[in-house]
Amino acid sequence: MGHCIGKGGTCKVRKAVHRESGMYVAIKYIKKKALSKKELVMYKQEIETLLNLDHKNVIDLFAYLEVDTYLYIMMNYMKNGTLFDFLQMREFTVSEAQARSIMV
Numbered sequence: 001m002g003h004c005i006g007k008g009g010t011c012k013v014r015k016a017v018h019r020e021s022g023m024y025v026a027i028k029y030i031k032k033k034a035l036s037k038k039e040l041v042m043y044k045q046e047i048e049t050l051l052n053l054d055h056k057n058v059i060d061l062f063a064y065l066e067v068d069t070y071l072y073i074m075m076n077y078m079k080n081g082t083l084f085d086f087l088q089m090r091e092f093t094v095s096e097a098q099a100r101s102i103m104v
Contacts, residue, residue: 010034024077
């Protein structure tokens with residue numbers, strides 16, 4: 001795997017090259033010991049949702065792997081960063097109530 005391109009409280013994301021296609025991918029790896037049972041369930045729900053979702057505005061999940069200590073999620077590599085990064089660079093803020101009204 002390549003260099004770290006992102007991190008959160010319980011996971012890191014690294015850039016990698018998919019061996020079969022040669023394209024860049026992002027691999028999110030989550031240390032399971034750092035998660036509560038509820039957080040682990042939430043990550044598994046994220047995986048399940050992404051596996052069943054096919055939309056041009058939602059990142060594709062190519063594969064996932066769960067081992068004793070880590071959960072790995074392989075998805076599209078977004079060379080320009082995430083939407084969150086884009087908005088944060090422009091100091092764009094949205095309240096939780098506004099986000100809820102947009103998303104629901």
